[in-house]
Amino acid sequence: MTGDAAARRTLGVGMVGYAFMGRAHSQAWRTVGHFFELPFAPRMAAICGRDHAAVAAAARRLGWAAWETDWKRLVDRDDVELVDVCTPGSSHAEISIAALEAGKHVLCEKPLANTVDEARAMAAAAARAAAVGVRAMVGFNFRRVPAVALAKELIAGGRLGAVRQVRAAYLGAHLVDPEFPLVWRLRAEEAGSGALGDLGAHAVDLAQYLVGDHIAGVSGLTETFVRERPLPEGGGRGPVTVDDAALFIARFGGGAVGSFEATRFATGHAEGLSVEVNGELGSVVWELGSLNQLRVFDATADPATQGFRTVQVTKAGHPYAGAWWPDGHTIGYEHTFTHEARDLLVAIAAGKDPVPSFADGLQVQQVLDAVQRSAAAGSTWTEVAA
Amino acid sequence: MTGDAAARRTLGVGMVGYAFMGRAHSQAWRTVGHFFELPFAPRMAAICGRDHAAVAAAARRLGWAAWETDWKRLVDRDDVELVDVCTPGSSHAEISIAALEAGKHVLCEKPLANTVDEARAMAAAAARAAAVGVRAMVGFNFRRVPAVALAKELIAGGRLGAVRQVRAAYLGAHLVDPEFPLVWRLRAEEAGSGALGDLGAHAVDLAQYLVGDHIAGVSGLTETFVRERPLPEGGGRGPVTVDDAALFIARFGGGAVGSFEATRFATGHAEGLSVEVNGELGSVVWELGSLNQLRVFDATADPATQGFRTVQVTKAGHPYAGAWWPDGHTIGYEHTFTHEARDLLVAIAAGKDPVPSFADGLQVQQVLDAVQRSAAAGSTWTEVAA
Amino acid sequence: MTGDAAARRTLGVGMVGYAFMGRAHSQAWRTVGHFFELPFAPRMAAICGRDHAAVAAAARRLGWAAWETDWKRLVDRDDVELVDVCTPGSSHAEISIAALEAGKHVLCEKPLANTVDEARAMAAAAARAAAVGVRAMVGFNFRRVPAVALAKELIAGGRLGAVRQVRAAYLGAHLVDPEFPLVWRLRAEEAGSGALGDLGAHAVDLAQYLVGDHIAGVSGLTETFVRERPLPEGGGRGPVTVDDAALFIARFGGGAVGSFEATRFATGHAEGLSVEVNGELGSVVWELGSLNQLRVFDATADPATQGFRTVQVTKAGHPYAGAWWPDGHTIGYEHTFTHEARDLLVAIAAGKDPVPSFADGLQVQQVLDAVQRSAAAGSTWTEVAA
């Protein structure tokens, strides 16, 4: 007997941007329906970029059915029901708000925006949209690592008791070479901030998510070690106007304290994101470099054999893991986006607001803003705006 | 401006089997063209399974355009130019040989066959097919881990000097529970062997591939710790007729020695594949549990700071890694199959025999056979047939 | 032929205190002459404690020839040429200054004192004593771990280039249990501070030592999670008046930045001292839990095989290591004190001031004081007094 594969109910996706994040999200949209039971099959309707030839090539390469060179046309397309915003932070607000106002669901990459004002406008737009059933989500993808989701389950279930301390870092070494050029990410007007927004945003979101509490105040410092770099277009050097590294200490609303670090000068590290949470009954440690593992300490166990347990979070019963491979087979970085796409589609179908919401993204932005203000004021203690 | 993504030259793929390996290969076929420059776009033409409803559902779920319930019809389809054999080992020979004789390229999962005789017939069929430009490859996917490929480059480039010792293991704990049922994998008539063929085949292939030499002789033992298990269909217990664990020591043709272990009783381990190679100038160690890393020791470096170096094999210059994400972003288990698909398509387009070939698969089978014969004869030393 | 072991030139040591540190120092004095070529054989002349029976038992147990119950008598003994101060911090100043003024060399445990004023007086006394050939050293023993000394050699030799960032922590979990009693270490009047002085002092000294630079300013916070604890003598609870945890961020004089943490609430950690230094050419990481190892990253090496190298610092050519066992045999915590004793004896014989000096101890105290003042002032930025 012979047959042809049938169609299912679909949801049209349009994506703006096709660089690193665009590639990662494309892989998620292509893949999610093959591993998860979904309420809709995502349909990769159209992709948008300013350069005609480049976006056409990207559409072919990444699997999108059509392309646009103007994001407003993409938002307007009838076959686009969800807009996935993968552009640099400076255009997040404009695109996301327009899409929400056009009744399109939005997935927006992190950080939500380059400024708190933009983020606030986006959160307001998301709240208005939610009232009419249109959903918005910000892409803090690492929440969707199975080991992180397991850590969240443990903490939310009380397995750590009251949380006392957090340490979170995102260590990179991208800029150790002083001849690395002055790309847009190193200019404040385009990137907003440096390591702080690019890397620190993830550390802040993860820490707050796991603890289940907000950072209330911070004292921070930022440093730019290499203050001039070669212009990419040639012709000398220009000033680096963002931070190379940002360090801060923090208090959470509920009494926990934390130390945070985001840096592009941690020689030897690549994508060194880690978070540790210490509670009165136990601790958890997670590192992106070994993302399939969670280290768990249970202070209530027999003292003679207490120790950090390295849990391989690849079992069928673990969050997300059952959709993939039998126990012991690892997943990678890209799978976090697939999980994100799955959770967004499920929330849309259920008529619920997905998390992390734009309001969550705004709150992270306010933490980052407090760090920048503290650093600018000589590391003075700075409350995070509510 | 608006446009539609255009087509490219394609190669039709038909797959037999849609369990674990079928799912993994499907992900590879779906994904490979989005990350690698390919001579052909693989077209997922049809999938085959015996159960009509199940195969139809699998086709939809896995992304195949059509389905068949008889593998001979799949092989005969005009739109199928390559047959991907993901069935249990007992049918590898029949399907692969028929496909090759029908002029279809073949990718066959490992182990190549359940017996040396079948593997020999397959290698002969592959040799005949190669003479007319039809290609065959056996799926030892772990060769395509970037860290393993880097290890191969280092060894082949002389960085370890003469190889002295190898230790390779594949540790699992699938069967520690004595109430785990008597599935087909535990019956010799269907599975051929137990841990030896299922897990040991990978360890043997990796070790030989890295050393660049064949195992010449072995002394092995096998053990079945739990000799009766519950019948899956109920009604009591039946005998386990394959090994739970297989251990052997080996000599390579060129003088290296090695120890090998494959087991389903290594409590606490899941997919614990590892291989270490010690040479006169250095060593490499790789473990599947941290597959993005390679540990490298250089005995020619400054003694004061010698040590095993943990290399994160995620840089653009590393094998395969440049096709994926920026440095530091990990890939997972499934990516090995994507790399395998890429290499096979490149070889077909280039008119070259891909590796590992069916002859390589036969050679691994001969090693496993020598281990089984040694174990059956009370661990007597047994030469590997040439 | 038969013979008896002969005597050598000796230096009489007197020790005050015989608790944890006293036991560790005793082992050092007993051991040092058996492994190192020394200018003097240390003679364990007398030990001092207030309780007659207890100090007599300690003398027997720890190997001291005699005992005293008044430290002034110990200092006065003709057979005591060096006074080793192992008492709580509140008596360091009085004993050390008296001993120095009596012309006795002094080894004083860290932290140098409970207050900056005391430390300043001690440093002044040490300077006066040095002018007449009497030496003083503060016991930051971890400088004498072979792996730390190797790290210092690498950094001082320029192998890391300009230092950019430091992260140092001393994580313990001593106080996670809220029923742990209110011992003297938790009362400010006796202990000065909590985790900050007890644990943080080590982290600060190690970081400054390795970087070869002083911390110029800090922003810190301290927290006492459990504010009342059971009185050890029974009868209810009393207030904890020291910090449970101290976190701070710092700037070094030469431009490096750092994050520091000292805590007794890091559930799951025991003696979790670690320090990492990132420079423009490389990085080093050391952890007390694996004290025989140093991790070294060389950014100038071949990019394809760059990675953190785990150096087992147990070779004959490594600092201190050659005095002990053949390569690969580890030493433990106590050996740091033996190395300290050796270096002190060598400095005395050479007529040189040993390091870390009392001035170094004072400087660490000033950093801790700045942290406490910053924390007390709501984490305001605080310069370290010169």
Add this chain to the structure above:
Amino acid sequence: MTGDAAARRTLGVGMVGYAFMGRAHSQAWRTVGHFFELPFAPRMAAICGRDHAAVAAAARRLGWAAWETDWKRLVDRDDVELVDVCTPGSSHAEISIAALEAGKHVLCEKPLANTVDEARAMAAAAARAAAVGVRAMVGFNFRRVPAVALAKELIAGGRLGAVRQVRAAYLGAHLVDPEFPLVWRLRAEEAGSGALGDLGAHAVDLAQYLVGDHIAGVSGLTETFVRERPLPEGGGRGPVTVDDAALFIARFGGGAVGSFEATRFATGHAEGLSVEVNGELGSVVWELGSLNQLRVFDATADPATQGFRTVQVTKAGHPYAGAWWPDGHTIGYEHTFTHEARDLLVAIAAGKDPVPSFADGLQVQQVLDAVQRSAAAGSTWTEVAA
């Protein structure tokens, strides 16, 4: 008040040999009484070596009261009640038997002897001596690592259930350099065997001790990679007559299976002793390189958070650990000998035979002999003599 430390009941020790093992044992005898409550204070009466000047210097350096140049005189000394044999294996039998017959307790370094015949004679002498209250112990020191002793407690207490598999290795790289000279350890007539006896003996003893069962049969291979080496005395090269590496697979009497490796050609490893035991309910893993840790897997724990737990075996309640430092402070290699000395003294005072006994040493020798015979006979299966 002033006083002098008093004497206790003592036991006179005489040691033969003062190289690596003599230095390690001397540190144990000097130290044990300062940390453990002992029935006797060991008195370091005399040391013996053939070279007058060297042994006199060693006595001074190592802390022995007197010296001898003839071991028979040492055995005869009235002030020697226990003879500690730290010579090469070829003289173990003669000295030990003479000492036992003279009524002196004996501690003999491992391997017990170079041949099974010698070991058998020693075990017989020990049995005769035991009948009159004279005790003998063989120095498998690694049994006395706290983490190993904890592993033994867990296994003996049933925490692993029935043992299924063991893997043990002792990896070194001493001989990777082909210009390393032909020292006595590389000549069969003096050393008996190579890596097998020197390193493999430890792996065999640890595995049998932990499992609580004997190896019943083996199949082994040995290899000498560099067959000629420079003569230490100059004048060309001579043949290496011992193994560089020995690998074997084994069956225990109770049904467990194991793989073993001892090698001096594992480039990059130094003192790489490790042992893993897998049982039906759990597993333990121990490595000498991180000797204070034990990794423990409990298959009966909640599946969601199962994993290998890294236990820092430094708590007061752990074997031996309470005698040393507070939790988290590590000990090193030499402490194993201190524990050995303590256990021997306790056994002597209690009138009990210490373990491991000479009979245990003989049994290990028989395992090694079976490996050698198997290897000599082309890896044929060889039963271990009872």
